[in-house]
Each structure stands twice: as C-alpha cells, then as structure tokens.
Amino acid sequence: MTDTKILAVDDSPTMRRIIVNTLKRAGYTDVIEASDGRDALEKLNTDRINLVITDWNMPQMDGLTLVKALRSSDEFKQLPILMITTRSVREDIVKALKAGVNNYIVKPFSPETLRAKIQEVLGD
Amino acid sequence: MTEKAHSPKTVEDNIVELADSVTSTLEILQVPSPNSSHPHLQTARITSQLDKISSQTEAATQKMLDSIETITGRGREIIEGLKQLAQDSTDGVIPSLGKRVELLIEKTEANNDAVYAIMDMLQFQDIATQQMNHAAAMLEDIEEKLNLIVSFVPEVAGELEVLNTPRKDRSYDPYADQGEKSDKQRDADSIFRKRDQLTEEDRSTPEADSEAAEMQEIIDDFIAESTELITGLNADFVELENSPHNDELLNRIFRAVHTIKGNSSFLDFEQITTVCHETEDLLSPIRKGKQPVSTEIIDAVLKAVDSLQSYLDAARRERDKPSTPEPDEPLVTESNMPEKRTEIAPEPGGLLEAESLFASDPTIRLDVGRLDDLIDLAGELILQRNGLVQLIGKLTKQRDTYSLDRVKHCSDTIDRTVTDLQAALMKIRMQPIGAMFRRYLRLVRDVARKTGKQIRLDITGEETELDKSVIDEISNPLVHIIRNCCDHGIEQPADRIVLGKPATGQISLSAERKGSKIIIRIADDGRGFDVDSIRREALERGLITSEQLLQMPEQELFNFIFKPGFSTVPEVTNLSGRGVGMDVVRAMIERLKGTIELDSQPGRGTAFTIKLPLTQAVMHGLLVEADDDGFLLPLTAVCEAIRISDPRLVEINGQPGIRDGAETIPVYDLSRMLLKDTIGDSISNRTYIVLLALAEKKLGVAVDRCLGDEEAVIRPLGDWLGRREGIAGATVLSDGGIRLVVDVAGLFRMASKQTLPEQNSGDQAGT
Numbered sequence: 001m002t003d004t005k006i007l008a009v010d011d012s013p014t015m016r017r018i019i020v021n022t023l024k025r026a027g028y029t030d031v032i033e034a035s036d037g038r039d040a041l042e043k044l045n046t047d048r049i050n051l052v053i054t055d056w057n058m059p060q061m062d063g064l065t066l067v068k069a070l071r072s073s074d075e076f077k078q079l080p081i082l083m084i085t086t087r088s089v090r091e092d093i094v095k096a097l098k099a100g101v102n103n104y105i106v107k108p109f110s111p112e113t114l115r116a117k118i119q120e121v122l123g124d
Numbered sequence: 125m126t127e128k129a130h131s132p133k134t135v136e137d138n139i140v141e142l143a144d145s146v147t148s149t150l151e152i153l154q155v156p157s158p159n160s161s162h163p164h165l166q167t168a169r170i171t172s173q174l175d176k177i178s179s180q181t182e183a184a185t186q187k188m189l190d191s192i193e194t195i196t197g198r199g200r201e202i203i204e205g206l207k208q209l210a211q212d213s214t215d216g217v218i219p220s221l222g223k224r225v226e227l228l229i230e231k232t233e234a235n236n237d238a239v240y241a242i243m244d245m246l247q248f249q250d251i252a253t254q255q256m257n258h259a260a261a262m263l264e265d266i267e268e269k270l271n272l273i274v275s276f277v278p279e280v281a282g283e284l285e286v287l288n289t290p291r292k293d294r295s296y297d298p299y300a301d302q303g304e305k306s307d308k309q310r311d312a313d314s315i316f317r318k319r320d321q322l323t324e325e326d327r328s329t330p331e332a333d334s335e336a337a338e339m340q341e342i343i344d345d346f347i348a349e350s351t352e353l354i355t356g357l358n359a360d361f362v363e364l365e366n367s368p369h370n371d372e373l374l375n376r377i378f379r380a381v382h383t384i385k386g387n388s389s390f391l392d393f394e395q396i397t398t399v400c401h402e403t404e405d406l407l408s409p410i411r412k413g414k415q416p417v418s419t420e421i422i423d424a425v426l427k428a429v430d431s432l433q434s435y436l437d438a439a440r441r442e443r444d445k446p447s448t449p450e451p452d453e454p455l456v457t458e459s460n461m462p463e464k465r466t467e468i469a470p471e472p473g474g475l476l477e478a479e480s481l482f483a484s485d486p487t488i489r490l491d492v493g494r495l496d497d498l499i500d501l502a503g504e505l506i507l508q509r510n511g512l513v514q515l516i517g518k519l520t521k522q523r524d525t526y527s528l529d530r531v532k533h534c535s536d537t538i539d540r541t542v543t544d545l546q547a548a549l550m551k552i553r554m555q556p557i558g559a560m561f562r563r564y565l566r567l568v569r570d571v572a573r574k575t576g577k578q579i580r581l582d583i584t585g586e587e588t589e590l591d592k593s594v595i596d597e598i599s600n601p602l603v604h605i606i607r608n609c610c611d612h613g614i615e616q617p618a619d620r621i622v623l624g625k626p627a628t629g630q631i632s633l634s635a636e637r638k639g640s641k642i643i644i645r646i647a648d649d650g651r652g653f654d655v656d657s658i659r660r661e662a663l664e665r666g667l668i669t670s671e672q673l674l675q676m677p678e679q680e681l682f683n684f685i686f687k688p689g690f691s692t693v694p695e696v697t698n699l700s701g702r703g704v705g706m707d708v709v710r711a712m713i714e715r716l717k718g719t720i721e722l723d724s725q726p727g728r729g730t731a732f733t734i735k736l737p738l739t740q741a742v743m744h745g746l747l748v749e750a751d752d753d754g755f756l757l758p759l760t761a762v763c764e765a766i767r768i769s770d771p772r773l774v775e776i777n778g779q780p781g782i783r784d785g786a787e788t789i790p791v792y793d794l795s796r797m798l799l800k801d802t803i804g805d806s807i808s809n810r811t812y813i814v815l816l817a818l819a820e821k822k823l824g825v826a827v828d829r830c831l832g833d834e835e836a837v838i839r840p841l842g843d844w845l846g847r848r849e850g851i852a853g854a855t856v857l858s859d860g861g862i863r864l865v866v867d868v869a870g871l872f873r874m875a876s877k878q879t880l881p882e883q884n885s886g887d888q889a890g891t
Contacts, residue, residue: 012182012250012253012254013182013186014182014185014186014189014246014249014250014253015247015250017186017189018189018243018244018246018247018250021189021192021193021196021240021243022240022243022244025240057254086251086254107247107251108244108247108248108251109247110244111240111244
C-alpha cells in the first residue's frame with residue numbers, strides 16, 4: 001500500500017493540495033501532481049504510476065480526453081483511474097464510465113469517500 | 125512542510141482586500157452604471173471584478189492551506205515528541221507521566237483532525253473560485269456575442285441597452301459546470317428578465333416622482349378606463365334593450381356609470397359627473413321595477429353615453445395640447461376612439477377606490493411605437509442570425525472546425541434567444557378582437573333605428589387574438605361591410621314577413637383562428653346580391669363582353685363587387701354609398717396581406733370571409749431568381765413548384781398554361797411581368813414554374829431558380845422607386861442582398877387585367 005504511486009491531476013492548485021494532503025493522511029505519501037491532461041501524459045511517461053486521480057474540466061486537455069487517451073494506449077489500458085469532478089449530471093457520469101474511468105467522485109468530497117474509492121479501485 | 129511564519133497583518137490585509145473587491149463587485153452587479161451606455165462595456169467591468177475576486181480568493185485559500193499544513197505539521201512534531209516522552213517515562217524516569225502524555229497525544233491528534241476538517245471545507249472555496257471563473261467566461265461569451273451583433277448592425281448599438289441591462293440574481297448551480305445545462309438556464313432567465321424589465325420600465329417613467337406627472341398619470345388612467353367602460357356601456361345598453369329583465373346586466377351598467385361618476389368627481393370633471401348622475405336617474409326607475417325598458421329610454425341613455433364620450437375626447441385633447449397635437453383620424457364610427465396606446469386589461473369593475481388607480485394589475489400599458497421598435501430589433505436579429513447560418517455553411521466548407529464550433533455555439537444561442545424574444549413580443553401585441561366586435565352592437569342598433577329595420581348582431585369568437593395593429597386597421601373595413609349588410613342586405617320587417625323570414629334580421633360576426641390565419645366572417649340573412657344586376661352593371665361599364673359573361677361562373681361574378689365604383693344599388697342612401705366602395709375595403713384588407721371573399725345567395729343572404737395573417741412583421745417566403753433578379757414569393761401563396769418539362773404544361777393561343785383537372789392555370793414570366801410590364805412572352809428559357817394561389821384563383825410564374833425559403837422583414841420601397849403593382853416591398857437577406865417581395869394579390873390583378881379584355885385565355889380556356 002505504501003509503495004503505491006499516485007498522480008493527482010487538477011488545474012486548481014488549491015484542489016491539488018487538498019487532494020495531496022488527504023492522500024497523505026490516508027497513508028499515500030508518494031503523490032505527484034499534474035495541472036492538466038497534457039501535463040499528466042508527460043508525467044505518466046517518466047514515472048511509474050499506480051493510480052491516476054483526475055479532474056474533468058481543465059484547460060489544454062480535459063480529464064475525459066485524458067481517460068480516453070489512456071484507454072486507447074496498450075500501456076495504460078489497465079491503469080486504475082479515479083475521476084473527481086463537480087459534474088453531477090447523470091449523463092456526465094455515464095459519459096465518464098463509458099470513457100473508462102474506474103470510479104467517480106463528485107466534488108466536494110469527504111476524505112472517507114476518497115479513501116474508500118481508492119481501496120475499491122486498487123482492490124486492496 | 126512549510127515553516128514560514130505568517131505575520132497576522134498580511135492575512136488581515138488579504139481579507140480586507142478581498143472584502144473590498146467583493147463589495148465593489150456587488151455594487152456593480154446591483155446598480156446599473158449610469159455612464160455605461162454599452163452593455164458589453166458593463167460585462168467587461170464585471171468580468172474583471174470577478175477575476176479579481178477569484179484570484180484573491182484563491183490566494184487566501186492558499187494561505188489557509190499554508191497555515192493548515194503548518195499547524196498539522198507542528199501537531200505531528202508534537203505527537204512525535206510526546207511519543208518519545210512517553211517512551212522515556214515508561215523507562216521509569218517519571219512513572220506517572222505515561223498516561224498523561226498519551227492523553228496529550230490523543231488531543232493533539234484530534235486537533236490535527238479538526239484542522240484537516242477545515243481543509244475539507246476549503247473545497248467549497250475552491251469550487252466557488254472555479255464558478256467565478258465560469259461566470260466570468262460566460263460574461264466574456266456574452267460580450268463577444270454582443271460585439272458580434274453590434275459589428276453587424278452598428279445602428280442598434282445604442283438600442284441594445286434596452287435588451288441588455290445588468291444581470292441580477294444570477295444563480296449558478298454550484299455543481300454544474302459550464303455546459304448545456306447552464307446555457308439553457310441562462311436563456312430562460314434572460315427572457316424572463318426582459319419581460320419583467322418591460323413592465324417595470326414602463327411603470328416608472330423618469331418624471332414619476334414629480335407631483336404633476338403623477339396627476340397626469342391618474343388622468344391618463346381615468347381617460348383610458350372610462351373609454352373602455354363607455355365602449356362596454358354602448359354594448360350593454362343595446363343588450364339591455366334585447367333582454368330587459370337581465371338584472372346582472374343592469375347592475376353591471378350601474379357599476380360602470382358609478383365608477384365613471386366617482387372618478388370624474390374625484391378629478392373635478394364636473395360635466396362628466398353631471399351626465400353620469402342624470403344617467404343614473406334615468407335608469408333607477410328601471411332598476412326598482414317601476415318602469416319597463418323602452419326604446420326611448422335606451423335612446424336617451426345612449427345619447428348620454430355619447431356626450432360622455434365627447435367630454436372625454438375634450439379631456440384627452442386638453443391633455444395632449446401642450447405636447448403633441450392629436451392627428452385628425454377619420455372618425456368612422458361613433459365609438460371609434462383615437463387610441464394611442466395599447467391596452468391589455470381585464471374588465472375593470474367595482475366601485476371607485478382611489479387605490480384602484482394605483483393598484484398593481486397584471487397588465488402593462490405601453491406605447492405601440494416602442495413595441496414596434498423592439499419588434500424591428502428582433503427582426504434585425506433574425507437577419508443577423510440568418511447571416512450567421514450562412515457563415516457556418518462557408519466555414520464548414522473551409523473545415524475551420526475551431527471557429528465553426530464557436531460560431532455555431534454563438535448562433536445557437538442567438539437563435540434561441542431571438543425566437544423566444546420574437547414570440548414574447550408578438551404575444552404582447554396580441555389582443556382579443558371582442559372589444560372591437562362589441563362596438564358594432566351600437567353601430568347596428570343606430571342603423572336599424574334610422575332605417576326602421578329590426579336587426580340583431582350576433583358575435584362569436586370574441587376571445588380570438590389578433591395583432592393590435594391589425595385590429596386597428598381592420599376596423600374600418602368591417603364597419604363598412606356591416607353597414608352594407610344593414611343597409612342593403614337586411615330587408616324592412618314587413619318585407620321579411622312577406623318573404624317568410626323572421627321580422628328581425630340577423631347579422632353574425634365571427635372570428636376564429638385557423639393555423640396561422642385569422643378568419644373573420646360577416647354574414648347576413650338578407651336579400652343577397654342580385655346576380656342579374658351585377659351582370660347588367662358589368663356589361664354597362666364595359667368590364668366584360670357578353671360572351672365572357674355567359675361563360676363566367678356565378679361565384680366569379682361577385683368579384684365585380686370589388687371593382688372601383690361598382691354598385692348594384694341605384695339610389696345612394698345616406699348610410700352606405702358615401703363614396704367608399706368595396707374596392708377600398710379590399711385594398712385595405714390586401715394591405716394587411718389578407719384576402720376577402722364574398723358568397724351570396726339571392727333571397728338568403730350574403731357572407732363575407734376575410735382571411736388575415738396572424739402577424740404582419742415577419743414573412744416566410746420562397747426565394748426565386750429570374751434574369752439575375754431575386755424575388756421573394758410569400759409562402760402562404762405558394763402551392764407547388766414544377767419543372768418546365770412537366771407534362772402538364774400546355775400552350776393555348778400562344779399563352780402557356782398548366783392543366784389542373786378541367787381548368788388551365790395561366791403561366792407568366794415573373795421577371796418580365798414585374799419589371800418590364802410585358803406579359804405573354806415565351807417562358808421556354810426558364811427552368812421552374814411556381815404555382816401561386818389566392819382565394820380560389822391560381823396562376824403560375826416562370827423563374828430560373830428556386831433557392832429555398834427565407835424569413836423576411838418587409839421594408840417599404842423608397843418613394844423614388846414609385847409604387848409598382850405586384851411588388852409589396854423589399855427585404856434584406858442573410859447574404860446582405862436585397863430582394864423584392866412579391867405582392868401576390870397585385871400579381872393576380874395584373875394578370876386579370878391582361879386576360880379579361882382579350883380572348884380570356886387563361887382560366888376559362890380549358891372549360
């Protein structure tokens with residue numbers, strides 16, 4: 001569990017810090033950050049990542065596009081992805097599931113939810 | 125872990141700064157800036173304020189996170205230290221310390237948890253920041269669109285203010301991102317806001333706070349209300365004569381008279397008060413059952429109502445004198461009031477209460493001119509929207525998907541807004557036709573009294589709504605037709621009895637909506653038109669040859685009624701036949717893009733059917749081209765378009781035509797007919813024939829191309845072009861080009877002029 005490396009993708013530095021802090025409290029100390037989908041793809045190429053936590057709405061490349069890009073590559077086809085977004089409309093959630101996210105968290109989230117979903121996704 | 129110490133001053137500064145910019149933004153949002161006449165400048169200011177708050181909020185949040193990390197970091201250090209201490213104490217240094225240190229560790233951990241709970245809550249702050257960014261982005265969108273519209277139509281830049289005053293009560297779903305959903309909300313909001321503005325703006329005139337203006341408003345209200353009540357009284361008295369024992373009706377009359385009396389005495393209109401008082405005196409024996417309703421009493425009270433009307437007219441003239449003199453409008457009926465304002469109001473009732481003048485009712489009263497301006501603006505927007513649609517077509521060809529998406533989004537929004545705006549505006553213009561219909565009750569009674577006839581007017585479809593301008597325009601033709609029915613249609617009571625008809629003649633007036641048309645029918649059960657005298661008159665006037673006459677179906681004979689100066693009644697009475705003929709009636713109706721038909725059966729009666737389009741402002745048309753000239757054919761008249769190679773196309777005596785069952789529909793060359801005044805040329809070089817219909821007549825026009833349908837706002841042609849028959853006006857299309865709008869009724873007249881004197885080729889050739 002402690003050797004899990006997580007990539008947190010969000011364009012808001014505030015949200016990234018909140019996520020990183022919450023993860024650290026839950027015991028996930030190895031966290032790197034990316035500010036949008038493009039940044040995330042670069043980090044994924046240089047680091048070995050076990051879990052991606054991504055926002056939806058971001059400049060340059062949004063979360064949904066990132067998910068689709070990862071799912072269409074052989075390397076990241078199986079990579080666990082968790083989406084955290086303010087979008088709560090039914091159609092949006094369906095869209096994200098179809099794109100291939102493993103789970104979906106609506107902002108604002110509680111630390112317990114985040115922890116539970118991570119465990120669910122990683123199968124711990 | 126950040127160990128940077130924060131001086132309390134910087135945090136304080138931060139908070140003060142934030143509070144300041146929140147306050148200033150709220151001010152901008154709440155108070156329309158007086159010097160900003162351009163809404164897009166306004167949005168720019170709000171956007172920059174939103175950006176400011178958003179970045180300051182974010183800075184503040186970051187500082188809070190700094191502090192949270194500092195506190196929780198220190199907490200962990202404390203816990204570590206305490207754990208060490210507990211370890212030491214178990215080694216026996218201070219034996220009782222163990223338990224107390226454990227307690228301190230627990231409390232420090234709880235402290236950290238509490239601080240992290242603050243961090244969880246900071247998510248809301250972040251979401252709020254994002255929402256502000258979205259709001260700012262949306263405002264920029266709006267600004268962009270406004271700029272786009274303004275760039276298309278520079279002359280509306282100033283007027284846009286009317287449509288876009290500052291947006292208040294903007295509530296965004298905190299969990300909704302920038303997408304379809306909030307767009308929809310925004311559109312709906314903006315329309316509702318605009319509707320509210322219209323009402324508010326109208327109620328609060330700039331001078332409203334000055335006392336004189338307030339008094340003027342009260343007098344205006346009084347005149348408007350009394351005019352309406354008098355219209356009602358005219359109808360009610362006529363009804364009372366027919367049903368003298370209707371207590372409810374009598375009470376309504378009393379209430380109306382009493383309301384006028386009370387209001388007029390309150391406003392010192394002495395003469396009006398006196399007349400009302402006398403009217404009440406006349407009516408009270410009837411109410412007490414001491415006297416029956418007699419024709420004489422009704423005559424007297426109607427006379428009183430007339431004098432009330434003239435006093436009110438005087439008051440109105442008095443009111444208008446300093447500002448604008450009232451133009452002399454032709455007074456056709458006794459009750460035809462020169463209305464200058466649109467009124468959409470329910471029946472006012474009840475006794476006088478000063479408050480009732482100010483009471484908020486769900487109606488608005490506004491200058492028709494202002495409404496027309498708005499409708500014109502909506503019309504302009506339609507043109508711009510069409511322009512955008514064309515642009516999208518071009519961009520699609522160029523495959524510029526980025527610009528395309530932006531323009532498409534923009535165009536979709538404008539599209540929805542414009543459509544809603546137009547519909548909302550049109551609805552404001554709609555009024556029930558009933559008020560006008562009821563005025564004719566009095567008219568019919570007066571004519572009946574003067575001619576010694578007995579006539580009853582039956583009204584149906586009062587609730588049918590019609591454009592205010594159409595109601596105003598249609599009144600005179602209707603008066604003329606109803607007079608004709610009374611005067612020439614309905615027979616004397618003795619004659620009717622001899623003919624086996626009831627002594628009282630009946631005229632029925634009805635209105636109904638059918639699709640996009642309003643149908644008004646006026647029918648009497650009188651003598652009907654004498655077909656033989658029409659034939660005689662037509663021959664005498666040389667309108668037709670005797671051979672043609674023999675072939676002509678009876679139905680078509682009635683069309684002569686609408687010829688200038690045509691009359692089958694030898695003696696001119698003082699009621700109708702005042703030089704205004706049915707030709708003028710038809711011209712007036714055609715000006716409203718309507719049609720009139722006549723059906724008559726000798727001895728049984730006559731029925732006039734008037735068909736009017738619902739609205740005058742926007743027309744749907746088929747765009748056609750011939751010789752590089754573009755024309756717009758009103759879609760309401762277009763039946764079908766066929767190719768020139770169609771086997772139905774035939775030629776009779778050199779005149780092309782289309783077989784339609786037993787008939788042959790004549791075909792003309794549109795361009796030559798309208799622009800070169802020639803008819804009967806060959807059409808073989810054209811590609812299409814468009815079939816047009818007016819009432820029961822049909823004709824075809826040959827053109828080069830059919831380009832599709834367009835929504836058009838018709839503009840009159842400048843005087844320098846002169847009035848050309850067959851052309852209703854011009855319109856500016858989405859590509860900026862100008863097209864002539866074809867006047868279908870005129871086209872048919874031109875065609876009949878050409879065909880009748882010669883061999884009457886066209887429609888009769890095939891029979």
